[in-house]
Amino acid sequence: MATFKLEIITPQKVIYSNDVDMLITRTTEGDMGILANHAPLVTELAIGEMKIKIGKDEEKYFVSSGFLEVSKEKVLILADKAMKADEIDIEKAKKEKEVLEAKLKKLNEDRDIAATEHSLKEALTKIKIGETL
Template structure:
């Protein structure tokens, strides 16, 4: 199977740089599959799972928003947060969800509510991915 260069970058670090066979991820328009020689594209990422197939195996990542850019040279995922599912601390994610729920009930400003809803959705998605939901 043909491969292409994938880079996954967050504000804190480069999470992955590798030749891959396939990527499946969630955009704001829905789930999307990427193979070698995909047409150029820019899309906004949603909170969700990213599956990367390389060397005959598949790795799963949690991705929390950002952007996807596909060009001839590479596929670039600029994510607000990207974590290999193996590195997710499910207990910490549960605590983050509880804290976000508590804070959400006390907020009044629309912007603060939107930020906290994203934090809550991220924490719930992490827990669900680890627990296989």
């Protein structure tokens, strides 16, 4: 199977840089699979799980928002947040979830509600991904 270069970058650091067989990630349009020689593309990422396949091995990641760019040279993911599934602290994510749910009940401005709902969705997704390991 042909491979392609994948880079995952957050504002803090390069999370991943390697040749891969396949990438499956969540976009704002739905889940998307990328193979070598994919047509050029730029799309927005949604909060969700990303799977990287190399041979028979599969690595799972949490990704929160950002952009995916497919070019001839590589696939680039610029994510607000990204982490390998086995690095997720499930207990911390559950505590975040509880705090955010309580905060959400007290908010009354649309902007604050949207930001808190986004953070809550991140915590719930981390829990779901982390518990699948």
